[in-house]
Amino acid sequence: MGRYYESDWSPYVPVAERRRRAAQKIAKMKKAGQDVSPVEIVGRKIAETFWGDTWCKNLEAYSDYSNRLPRGRTYVRNGSVLDLQIEAGRVRALVSGTDLYTVDIKIKPLPEKRWEEITGRCAGQIDSLVELLQGSISKGVMEIVTRKGEGLFPSPREITLSCSCPDWATMCKHVAATLYGIGARLDHEPELLFTLRGVDPADMVEAAIDQPTAAGKIRKGRVLETDELSSVFGVDIDMDGESSGEATTPLAPAKRTQRAAKPRKPASSRETSRKTAAIPATRRSAAAKKTAGKKKSTTAEATLKRAAAKKATAIKKTSRRKPAVKKAAKLSGEEQQRLQARATKFVGESLILREIVEEVQLARGRLYLRRDREDQDLMARITPLGPRSMLLETPHRNSWTEHKRGQLATVLKYVESDTRGTFHGLGSLVASKRGAKPSAQQILQRDFNVPIRVLAKPEYWYSMHRKPAIAEINDTKDRVLVRFTASGTSGSFHGTCLYALKDGEWGCYTIKPSASETIATAETWLNKRDWEDWG
Numbered sequence: 001m002g003r004y005y006e007s008d009w010s011p012y013v014p015v016a017e018r019r020r021r022a023a024q025k026i027a028k029m030k031k032a033g034q035d036v037s038p039v040e041i042v043g044r045k046i047a048e049t050f051w052g053d054t055w056c057k058n059l060e061a062y063s064d065y066s067n068r069l070p071r072g073r074t075y076v077r078n079g080s081v082l083d084l085q086i087e088a089g090r091v092r093a094l095v096s097g098t099d100l101y102t103v104d105i106k107i108k109p110l111p112e113k114r115w116e117e118i119t120g121r122c123a124g125q126i127d128s129l130v131e132l133l134q135g136s137i138s139k140g141v142m143e144i145v146t147r148k149g150e151g152l153f154p155s156p157r158e159i160t161l162s163c164s165c166p167d168w169a170t171m172c173k174h175v176a177a178t179l180y181g182i183g184a185r186l187d188h189e190p191e192l193l194f195t196l197r198g199v200d201p202a203d204m205v206e207a208a209i210d211q212p213t214a215a216g217k218i219r220k221g222r223v224l225e226t227d228e229l230s231s232v233f234g235v236d237i238d239m240d241g242e243s244s245g246e247a248t249t250p251l252a253p254a255k256r257t258q259r260a261a262k263p264r265k266p267a268s269s270r271e272t273s274r275k276t277a278a279i280p281a282t283r284r285s286a287a288a289k290k291t292a293g294k295k296k297s298t299t300a301e302a303t304l305k306r307a308a309a310k311k312a313t314a315i316k317k318t319s320r321r322k323p324a325v326k327k328a329a330k331l332s333g334e335e336q337q338r339l340q341a342r343a344t345k346f347v348g349e350s351l352i353l354r355e356i357v358e359e360v361q362l363a364r365g366r367l368y369l370r371r372d373r374e375d376q377d378l379m380a381r382i383t384p385l386g387p388r389s390m391l392l393e394t395p396h397r398n399s400w401t402e403h404k405r406g407q408l409a410t411v412l413k414y415v416e417s418d419t420r421g422t423f424h425g426l427g428s429l430v431a432s433k434r435g436a437k438p439s440a441q442q443i444l445q446r447d448f449n450v451p452i453r454v455l456a457k458p459e460y461w462y463s464m465h466r467k468p469a470i471a472e473i474n475d476t477k478d479r480v481l482v483r484f485t486a487s488g489t490s491g492s493f494h495g496t497c498l499y500a501l502k503d504g505e506w507g508c509y510t511i512k513p514s515a516s517e518t519i520a521t522a523e524t525w526l527n528k529r530d531w532e533d534w535g
Contacts, residue, residue, distance in 0.1 A: 086195065091105040108158040153193075450506045
């Protein structure tokens with residue numbers, strides 16, 4: 001949720017201007033004698049190599065992060081990560097936003113048992129550890145090191161996030177930008193991943209050397225000499241405890257063995273051979289033709305089977321492909337502007353959207369609903385498929401998810417009435433059923449006059465489909481404790497907010513779980529922190 005201004009919205013800052021400001025800040029820090037290591041992205045893709053790209057995909061694979069990461073991608077591409085330092089179990093960064101913020105990320109070291117399992121499974125599968133760092137590794141090794149929860153990459157429960165910005169969310173855009181910055185840095189320095197997880201790549205060197213090759217099986221590929229392995233990882237490797245300068249004892253010449261004489265065939269088998277030779281040539285040729293015909297039919301059947309399997313595989317691969325991106329209908333400039341004006345009018349008249357959507361942007365023939373102009377925080381996009389047919393989509397990782405088709409008013413009402421948290425989760429304010437029990441949002445807005453922008457502040461919990469319920473109201477009715485709950489197959493998930501009236505204005509404060517039992521415990525905890533909420 002962006003900042004709210006009583007009279008006007010904050011001015012939009014173009015990407016080029018953001019990058020120019022970031023470059024100025026970096027130059028100023030260097031001039032002051034600070035050793036800075038900024039993250040610089042060339043092109044649209046944040047990471048190109050195996051290690052960097054896999055780091056980013058690992059983060060996006062967890063639902064805990066997937067809804068907050070897109071804002072960080074914009075920041076890291078704009079050059080907002082001015083400094084990034086990676087060390088054992090810790091990442092520190094300076095990220096430029098409205099102010100200069102400090103990000104501190106702690107990552108638990110890789111458990112020793114898991115590291116032993118990884119090195120054990122990879123042993124004998126690594127042709128060259130130089131290629132390992134370059135990401136040129138076999139599919140088997142890739143599956144081992146990238147396995148979710150069991151590989152080299154950390155899971156959310158192993159990561160502790162912290163940022164000095166005033167955003168209530170633990171995963172703010174500055175933290176998200178830093179996490180993506182790590183992926184970009186691993187493109188150039190993949191060994192930092194081992195440093196970050198507190199493991200020594202020399203263990204994989206030793207495992208690769210100690211692993212015996214299978215009997216009768218020759219490993220293909222380039223094999224590094226001991227000296228070359230040592231130079232890559234900066235360690236001395238002693239093969240079998242022998243010095244390279246020590247003379248070796250020559251092997252004794254192998255003794256020649258006398259070939260054993262073949263046993264003579266018995267008389268009965270010799271007679272059978274003579275009888276076979278005595279069969280007329282015509283009979284033998286007929287039998288040979290019959291055998292050849294059988295072989296041909298068997299070969300033809302095998303070829304047909306292979307062709308059928310190949311066709312089935314091709315169909316399967318085709319079915320896995322991403323659906324084709326719907327192209328925007330070619331509308332005239334005047335039609336596009338009218339479409340934008342209608343959408344802007346609907347947003348301005350909506351009780352919810354006028355407080356959440358800062359801009360209805362027209363770009364490349366599509367409409368984009370943005371929560372925050374400055375941060376380019378995208379809520380949804382609307383693609384015209386024709387003059388009166390619209391397609392509503394939301395961003396998901398690197399693609400788009402379809403939600404609704406229909407006229408412009410239809411898809412905008414769908415956004416406005418959202419109760420699941422796909423867009424905002426406040427739909428009960430406009431889409432309540434007659435006779436239904438009022439929702440927590442309706443009570444807070446109707447009976448306590450809590451502004452929409454404050455109700456929408458727990459954006460992250462709404463996006464995780466957690467529904468609010470009032471847990472406690474104090475006697476003076478200026479404190480309301482609200483719990484956000486979602487149930488799943490693995491149990492229930494909770495979060496707590498205290499809506500409090502301070503200095504004549506309502507605010508929403510996220511409470512640490514251990515202090516969220518009552519209004520009194522929550523307020524005591526907030527007083528100790530000067531009313532700085534959790535995360």
